[in-house]
Amino acid sequence: IYLNTYADRAKNHTNPAAKDLLEVIERKQSNLCISVDVTSSKDFLNIIDTVGPYVSLIKANFEPSLIPRLQDLSIKHDFLIFEDRKFADIGTLSTFQGNTVALQYSAGVHKIATCPGPSVIKGLATVGLPLGRGLLLLAEMSTAGALARGVYTEDAVRMARAARDFVVGFIAQHRMEGRDRGFFDFDPGVGLDTIGDGLGQQYRTPEQVILESGCDIIIVGRGIYGKVGNMDTGEVQRQAERYRNAGWDAYLQRLKCLR
Numbered sequence: 001i002y003l004n005t006y007a008d009r010a011k012n013h014t015n016p017a018a019k020d021l022l023e024v025i026e027r028k029q030s031n032l033c034i035s036v037d038v039t040s041s042k043d044f045l046n047i048i049d050t051v052g053p054y055v056s057l058i059k060a061n062f063e064p065s066l067i068p069r070l071q072d073l074s075i076k077h078d079f080l081i082f083e084d085r086k087f088a089d090i091g092t093l094s095t096f097q098g099n100t101v102a103l104q105y106s107a108g109v110h111k112i113a114t115c116p117g118p119s120v121i122k123g124l125a126t127v128g129l130p131l132g133r134g135l136l137l138l139a140e141m142s143t144a145g146a147l148a149r150g151v152y153t154e155d156a157v158r159m160a161r162a163a164r165d166f167v168v169g170f171i172a173q174h175r176m177e178g179r180d181r182g183f184f185d186f187d188p189g190v191g192l193d194t195i196g197d198g199l200g201q202q203y204r205t206p207e208q209v210i211l212e213s214g215c216d217i218i219i220v221g222r223g224i225y226g227k228v229g230n231m232d233t234g235e236v237q238r239q240a241e242r243y244r245n246a247g248w249d250a251y252l253q254r255l256k257c258l259r
């Protein structure tokens, strides 16, 4: 069976977080996830309040003290929260600067790379499943020369299949599974105006990501809020709407191809 639409997939999904997300995507007609990688809490909340109407998901690595505000905003604007706790990353910053170790993990170039195996998934599932959460595995990276490929990628897919109730998908550069689309493919490294950031990040357009590579969700950070510091809220809003439209148009085009 080809479960083409987000709405169809929502009906069939058994993980509550994945089901919720598919429903939000359909309701808001947005397959856009914003990645909010900024160090000031004020900018963080401002950006989220500005882009809220256009996104179905917020990806961030945030201080625990920000959670109540974030939850209020998620109710106000109807989006879900994807807490980004990976330890192998590109050189972006985050608001998680409570202590030095956390800062070293989450900001700058001195990233700690871990390869969580099945036991880590099991451990996380004991906490996450009762709360109705879902986990994403990093299967491929957007950066030039990334090591996450080949056997690593195949293992990630195998681990996901073995824990289907909890693992809901992948961070990847193309569709990892067949057409049944049980898993999500979230794609970072999306930009409409540039092809890279000069630090290894490589950007593709929403059309390349959704239509050509068959991913489900575009993750966009700096393409929307640009260089933080002198933020122009109107411009951030315009960019969010622009990426939302580009992502959704690509999805509608893909549906036509599948018929």
Ligand code: UP6
Pocket: 035, 037, 089, 090, 092, 140, 141, 142, 143, 171, 188, 189, 190, 201, 219, 220, 221, 222, 223
């Ligand atoms: N990210 C990537 N590539 C990956 C995995 N994750 O860029 O392979 C994350 C980055 C950042 C976001 O850590 O949070 O996606 C992309 O931000 P950008 O659009 O500003 O480049």
